[in-house]
Amino acid sequence: MLILGIETSCDETSAAIVKDGKEIVSSIILSQDTLHRHFGGVVPEIACRAHLESIIGIINNALVDANIQLNEIDAIAVVNTPGLIGALLIGVTAAKTLSMALDVPIIAINHLHAHIYANNLEYEDIQYPAISLVVSGGHTILFLSESETKHIPLGWTIDDAAGEAFDKVSKILGLGYPGGPVIDRLARQGNQRAVTFPRAYLEKDSLDFSFSGLKTAVLYHYRGQDLKNNDTTTPSDQKIADIAASFQEAVVDVLVEKTFLASRMYNARGVLTGGGVAANSRLRQRLKDKSMELSVPVYCPSIRLCTDNAAMVAGLAYKMYEEGDVSGLDFEAIP
Ligand code: KG4
Ligand code: ZN
Numbered sequence: 194m195l196i197l198g199i200e201t202s203c204d205e206t207s208a209a210i211v212k213d214g215k216e217i218v219s220s221i222i223l224s225q226d227t228l229h230r231h232f233g234g235v236v237p238e239i240a241c242r243a244h245l246e247s248i249i250g251i252i253n254n255a256l257v258d259a260n261i262q263l264n265e266i267d268a269i270a271v272v273n274t275p276g277l278i279g280a281l282l283i284g285v286t287a288a289k290t291l292s293m294a295l296d297v298p299i300i301a302i303n304h305l306h307a308h309i310y311a312n313n314l315e316y317e318d319i320q321y322p323a324i325s326l327v328v329s330g331g332h333t334i335l336f337l338s339e340s341e342t343k344h345i346p347l348g349w350t351i352d353d354a355a356g357e358a359f360d361k362v363s364k365i366l367g368l369g370y371p372g373g374p375v376i377d378r379l380a381r382q383g384n385q386r387a388v389t390f391p392r393a394y395l396e397k398d399s400l401d402f403s404f405s406g407l408k409t410a411v412l413y414h415y416r417g418q419d420l421k422n423n424d425t426t427t428p429s430d431q432k433i434a435d436i437a438a439s440f441q442e443a444v445v446d447v448l449v450e451k452t453f454l455a456s457r458m459y460n461a462r463g464v465l466t467g468g469g470v471a472a473n474s475r476l477r478q479r480l481k482d483k484s485m486e487l488s489v490p491v492y493c494p495s496i497r498l499c500t501d502n503a504a505m506v507a508g509l510a511y512k513m514y515e516e517g518d519v520s521g522l523d524f525e526a527i528p
Contacts, residue, residue, distance in 0.1 A: 194267045194514070197255065197291070198507025201244045201284030202276025202304045203330065204228075204235045208248075208255035209503035210266070214511030215314065219258035220504040221251050222497075226371060233364045235330070241279035248287050255503075266297060268519075270510030273301040274527040275331070281526035289522055300510040301520040304501075305332060306344050308467030310509035311494035311502075313341050319492060320462035324455045328448065328476075329468030329501075330356035330371070333402045335455050338465060341512045347455055348400025355444055355470045358404035362411050362440050366433055376437045377473050383431070383438030388414055390443040400455050402447065411440050445476045449483055456489055464491045472499040 195218070200207040209220040225243045229235050256263060271288035273281060285301075292299035309325045325336040325344060333350040353361070356373055363372025368379070390410050393403040412420070415428075415436060448470075456464055464484070470476065477493045484491035498505060513519070 194511060195261065195265060196268045196270050196300075196507040196510050196514070197252070197266045198302075198503035198505075198510060199248075199252070199269070199271040199284045199288050200304070200307075200501055200503040200506050201248065201280050202272045203280060203501060204240050205501040206244050206247045206251050207501060207503035208252045209507050210255055210259040210261065211314075211504055211507035211511065214508050217314065217504045218261075219255045220502060221254045221258065222502050223247050223251055230370045233370050234360060235277070237277045237279055240277055241283060244280055244283040248283055252287065263291075263295065266295060268298045268300060268510065268514055269295075270300045270302050270507050272304045272307065272506055273524055274303055276304055276528065278526060278528040281528070285526045292522065298514065298519045299522065300513050300518070301524045302506045302509055302513075305334060305336075306342070307505040307509045309336065309338060309344060309465055310341060310512070311467050311498040311505040312465045312492045313512075314498060314504060314508045315494055316492050318490075319465065320490075322459055322461055323463040323465050324452060324459060324461040325465040325467065326448065326452045326471070327468045328355045328466070328470035330354060330360065332468065333404070335400050335451065337455070337459050342509070342516060342518070348402065348451070350402040350404065352403050352405035353408060355402070355404060355448065356468070358408050358444060359470065361408050362437075365408075365412050365415055366436060368433075368437075371469075373469055373473060376441055377475070379434050380438035380441045380475060383434030383436070385438040385442035387435035388439040390414070390439055392443050392447050394447065394450065398454065398458070400451055402451065404444065407440065407443055411436065441473070441475055445473070445479050448476060449479045452480070453483055453487065453489070456487075461489065464489060466491070466493050467499060469500045472496045
């Protein structure tokens with residue numbers, strides 16, 4: 194079964210064709226990073242316009258790459274929640290139009306569940322129940338995953354998402370957008386013990402997260418308590434690398450600790466990860482270390498499948514289709 198997946202929830206326009214929920218036949222991802230870089234974050238209006246301009250071309254490219262015609266598609270899958278409302282509507286409208294024109298089923302997909310499914314595209318041996326950590330620019334959530342399609346939220350961020358913290362700290366340090374990849378790279382040259390930044394664990398056994406205090410702590414550390422940065426000397430590259438490494442370590446400490454707390458609490462048989470921040474090399478290393486220590490398998494999708502892509506959308510749709518979870522044409526886009 195060939196499913197065409199469409200993803201436009203944030204700032205990537207993506208289309209992919211996946212066979213039987215496993216084989217990625219084609220996957221096209223157009224990132225809007227260069228459009229948003231100047232503003233230090235995603236500008237919804239710009240994102241919507243860019244999706245609208247490119248969606249048809251991206252779908253066409255996915256078909257050309259797969260060497261198939263539109264009428265060979267068996268079903269359409271599209272992310273309808275969560276995301277920027279205007280951006281979601283563009284993908285949803287394209288998908289509904291195709292579903293009507295081709296007379297094929299349509300499957301509405303939860304973006305966060307699709308991030309978790311990225312693991313199933315690459316690994317065969319995942320056992321349930323599993324704990325799934327979804328860490329992206331807009332979300333930081335722990336789920337209890339009972340199967341490929343059933344995910345119960347256990348805890349989430351009460352303020353900034355982990356990726357948002359990376360992006361904001363990058364802006365503070367003058368490193369540009371998106372912040373995650375730059376901080377990841379720079380942190381390799383830094384000393385993660387150089388600055389002791391706060392770790393917000395919240396109440397005992399809480400599976401919620403908070404990153405806004407950490408972001409503010411970096412701001413004050415970098416610019417001084419009066420935020421005026423009276424120190425006229427430009428901070429050295431080493432100093433910035435040390436701050437980046439110390440900040441990253443604080444985020445990773447909390448993510449790893451709470452993920453394995455959840456794994457203990459729910460007797461998980463594995464830990465799944467997903468979302469842009471799951472591409473972070475330090476997070477992946479620390480999760481693997483803990484996995485060895487506790488003998489709980491940890492799965493991290495390859496980098497291209499961590500950040501937003503439509504292959505994970507088409508993949509999850511196959512499982513939902515098998516379970517009879519097909520949508521009517523009246524489903525909505527929900528931010
Ligand atoms: O999942 P994603 O592509 O889009 C959303 O659904 O939000 O995640 C984007 C986020 C951005 O905040 C970006 O800075 C972060 O993922 N990110 C990273 C890394 N690569 C991307 N954060 C930390 N380390 C990375 N290597
Ligand atoms: Zn995402």
